[in-house]
Amino acid sequence: MEFSPEELESEIHRHAPLHAVMRFGKEPGDRLVPVKLVAQLTEVGTLEIWCESKVSEHRWRLQFELRKASEEARPARAPSTVVSEAALEAAVELLRSSFDPRREPPLAPEELPSRLEQLMALGRPSWPLEAIRRLADVMLETAEGRKRNAAWEARWLSLCGFCLRPGFGHPADEWRLEQSRRIWAAGLQFPGRIQNEIEWWIFWGRLAGGLNRNQQIDLYQRVSAFLLPRGKPPRLNPSLLREMWRAAASLELLPVQIKVSLGETLLERLKAGAYTESELWCLARLGARELFYGPANQVLPASTVSGWVRRLLPVPRAGEALALIARQTGDASRDLPGAVLAQVRRRLEQEREARHLLPIFEGEQAPDARSLSRIFGEELPSGLVIGSAR
Template identity: 30%
Template sequence: MIQAGAARPLLVEVQASERTAERHLLCVLPKGATPADKFVIKKPTFALRLNRPVQFQPFTGPDSNRIRQGQIVKWRPEDFRAMPPLQTLALTGESVHLEQSDLTAEVILHSQLNELGLVDLQCVATEKQKGRERHQWDLAFDLRQVLGSENQLVADPQESIEIAQKRLIFTEALEGFFSERILKDLEEQTGEKRGQWSLPLLRKGFDCLIGQVSRRSHSEAYETAWWMAAGYCLRPGCGAPLDEFRVRQLEVLLDLGLCHPGSKSVREQRAVFWRRVARGLNVELQERLFDENEALALSGSKRGLEPLKMLAALEGVSVERKRKLLDYLCDALQQAPRWAIESYLWCAGRVCARTPLSRRQEWVLAPTFTQALLEVVLRLDSLPVPPKLLLNFILQSARISGAKEHDFSAEVRERFHRRALELGLCADDLEPLKQYTPVARAELQSQYGEALPQGLMLV
C-alpha cells in the first residue's frame, strides 16, 4: 500500500513541436503526491491522437520538489529515467482503416496515485469535443514494476539488448520478405523455434506483415506465406496491447479478397488465418465470414475442410448458423471418409463446447440443440480416431460447466459416461462429466487446435 506519497515525480513525454528534435516531458504527478491528492491539468492545451496506436512514454524525475504538476521540462538523460512505455489505442467508435487516422481530440488531464501504486491518468475531452461517442480515455502507469526498494529502476540491460536485436531481425526480415519459408528463416535468424517467440515479438511480426498486404500479388508462394505468417503472429486475435486495433484492421482483408484465388494453398492458408484469429473478431465480422464461406465449407469436399474448421471456430455467430453446422456434422460424421473424420470431430467439439474459448456463456448452444450430435458420435461402433481426440470431444461437449442452463442432466451425462467407457476411455479422464473440474490448459490448447504464444493464457 502507498502511504508516504510518491518518492519521485512522474512525467510523460509530449510532442511539443514537429519542427524540433528536443524531447519535452509533462509532470502529471509531483513528488510527495498521496492517494488523497487529485490533479487536473488544463493548460497548456493537449491533443490526443485517436483511432491509431499511440505510445505514452513515462519517466521518473529527480528527487526534488522543484518540478510541479502541469510543468513542462526538457528531457535530460542525467535527470530522468525511462519507465516501460504504455502502448494503447484511444477509440471513438468510428471505423478504423489500414491507413492511419489524423483524428485528434482536445483533452484535459486528470491524475491521481492510488493505494496500490498505480498512477491513474484520464484524458477527458473538453466540452466542445463531447459530441464524440467516447469522451474519456483511461491510462494506468504501475510504479511498482520499475522501482526497487531503493527507488532505483530495475532492468536487465542484456535482456533489453537481446529483445531489441530480435525485434530488429523481425522488422528487417518481414518488411522485405519474398520467401515462402519466412517462419523457418526467422527461426534460423533468431536462434529460437517459433513456439518460443514471445507475444510482443509475434505482434511486431504481424505489424510488419500488415504493412506489406499489397505485396501478396507478388506470387502464389508469397501470398501463401503471408497468410500463414500473419495468422501465426496474430493468433488467437486477442491478449496483447493494441490487438483490438489490429483486428479492426482485418476487415479490409475481406474486401480485398485473394490475389491468387485459384491456388489451393492460398485458399487453405486464408481459412487457417481466420480460424487462428477468430477469438478476437466481433460478431459482425464472424457472421460475414460464415455467410461467405458456408457453401464451400458444407460441400463435403476436401476443398471445404479448412473453411469448415474456420466456421466451427466462429463462436459468436447466431444460433441459426450454428444449427446449420450441427445438422451438417450429424450427417457427415455417419458417412465421413477417413481423411475427414478427425477434422469433423474437432469441429463438432468446437460447436458443442460447454466452455467456449471466448468465455462468452451467452454464445453456448443449449443442450437440447447439441445432444443429437453427441448421440450420433457415441452410437458409432468404432471411430478411426485417436482416443485422445474422442476424449477431448466428449469433455468439451458434455462436461459440467458450472452454468446449469448449459449442462446436461445427470441422467444424460451418466449415459454418455457409460458409453465412453465402452469405447475404451479411462474413467479418471472422464471425471469432468461427474463433477465440476476447471478446464486444463492442455484441453484449451486442443480445443484451439495448436499451441498458443508464450505468456498468453486462455482464461
C-alpha cells in the same frame, strides 16, 4: 531519477517480485545478468519496461498492462519466454525486407519461417505473444508485398495469421483486427491457387476470436454454400473444405440456429462414416458447454446437444468430443440431463484416455494452456492470458 529515503518511504510502492525467463547467449543453463531498467508509458496504456544488460549489448522488453482491471480475478497467464530486443529487431527487419514491395526479398518465401526461428533462437510454437504481435505489425504494414506472387501471398497469410492468433489477448489487437479487415475486403490476390485458398481460411479461422458478430456472419456467408449446400454439393478440394469447416466452427458468435445446422450436417457425415478427426473437432467446438471466447448465451441448448451426444456415443474416437460437449459446468441451463451424462460417463470410462477425459467431462480440470490449445486447434502463443481473454 533519484529519490530521497523519505520519498522512497512515502511515494514508492514496493511491488511483489516479478519473474521472467530471458534468453542470453546460446549456452544452456542459468546465468545471473546485471541489468538496469528503463521505463516508458505507451499510448495504449501499458508500462513498457526495458531490461538493459550491463555486461553486453542485450536488451529485453517486459510489458505490463495498466488499464483498469475487471472486478473478476484475472485469469492465469501461460509461461512465456522473452526474446532479446536485438533478435526481435533482426526478425522485424527480415520481415520488412521480405514483404516490402519496393525491395527485393533477401530469400525465398519457403525459407522465411526457419530463418526467423534462427534469428530468435526459438521454434515457432515458443515465440512469445509480445514478439509475434511486433512481427504481425510489420506484416500488416507491408501487406502489399503479398501481391508479389502466389508463393509470397501464401507465406504472408500463414505467418501473419500465426502471429495474430487467436485474434485477441494483446492491448492493441482490436486495432490489428481492423487492419486485417482490409485484407478481407481486398480478398485473395491469387484466388486460383489451392494453397492460397487454404491459407486464406486458416488465416481467418485463427483470427475468428477477434471478430465481432457481424463480421463472423459475413465470413460464414462466404462458406455457407460449400458447407450447407442446397442441392448437389459443389466439388471442392478436401483440404480446402476442411479448413472452411474449421473456420466456420471457430465462429462462436454465429446465431445459434446456424451452429445447430452446421452440427447436424457434421453428424450426418459421421453417421455415413465419412469423417476425420477434424470433423470431430468441429463438432466439439460447435457444441461445447464452455466456449473458447464466446459468452454463455452463445452455448447451444442442452436439449439440442443431448440429441447430438446420443448419436455420437457409438462413434469411434469420439471420446474427447463427448467430454467437451457434455462437460459439466454447474450451470443448469447449460448442463445436459443426468441420464445423458450417465451415458457419457460410462462411455468415457471405457476409453484408453479415461484418466484424462473424465476430469474434463466432470468439470474438474480447469482450462490451462494445453487444454485451451486443443480447443483452439493448435498451440496458443506463449504468454497469452489463459481464460476469458476477451
